[in-house]
Amino acid sequence: MEIAENAALVVVDVQRGFEEEEYWGPRDNPDADRNIAGLIDAWQGTGRPVVFVRHDSLKQDSPLREGYSGNAFKEYVEERRGKGLGPELFLTKSVNSAFHGTPDLDAWLRETGVRQVVVAGIQTNMCAETTARVGGNLGYEVFFALDATYTFDAVGPWGWRLSAQELSRATAVTLHGGGFARVVRSEQLMAAVK
Template identity: 30%
Template sequence: MTATVLLVIDAQQSFYHRGYLETAETPDFEQRLSQLIAGCEARKIPVVDVFHVEQDGPFSLASGLVKRLPFLRHQAAATVRKHVHNALTDSGLDAWLRERQVKNLIISGLRTEQCCETTARVASDLGYNVTYVTEATLTFPITHQGITLSIADLRHRTESVLANRFATVATVAETLQTLA
């Protein structure tokens, strides 16, 4: 049994049917996430797919869109569905991890500042050691009260609030090197 698991959070086709479009960052995200997954698989680190599910719309099971983004080809050790912003509440994932004595979580997926960040915070509170691989996450600009936060702004904010509090923020290369 391994003490580490890679979580691929919400890397699902639903997002592109709710008005989110590919961004200039999408190709780098796909490359980095693919590298992270391949590196974990080569080191026998289990990969867990986490999908967000809602009652209606593109995130509903009936939509047929709650499935991996097309570039992902890995073999998941487990697949869980969540209905909230973090992957550990009411999904069965926390129990699955504890049964396998997992202590370390690597976070990747969609959206950087929402489900990925929220999962990192909850995981830390539950006692997991968290590695947050920002370059293996993707997000989209957010506008609130007339102010738009860019992808770079959102990434910086997420890294700033997670680092040295809830997670170790690392690149794909740094993460894989610590697993060697």
């Protein structure tokens, strides 16, 4: 795997509000936070660009709404912001894709000549997946660090239920099989940038 010197790590919605289990329900991948932290460290240590994305929910009861403590980044993310050797971008959004936030992620990446994007964060099958899909549609080479994401059990139409693990697998199959992104493990990415 070849990761460019200017490949951007996009850290999607790693916010305190996702710790509220009573709101979200059971989650998968207990190692995700460790893997996300490792990716941030690897990117910052090699001077590669890092994008920190925060979801500002418009739902009044959301743990991610502005003005609520859950809107803030998790502590391990907040303490890493501004510490890298390379460029950094902070953006906010109120929809699923980081490419539809403020400031304009696509414009920032193109201005800096970035062609490769690595996606990590929360939720696997929601904002992380949507960011990867849109990135692929825009022509970026997208790597999706599956083990540096997590999601929650969910209920769909007709009472259909899927576990967080089933949803993560569906995301991996859709992204990889659909050609949106290359689904990889964080250790592969960290080894490739050293």
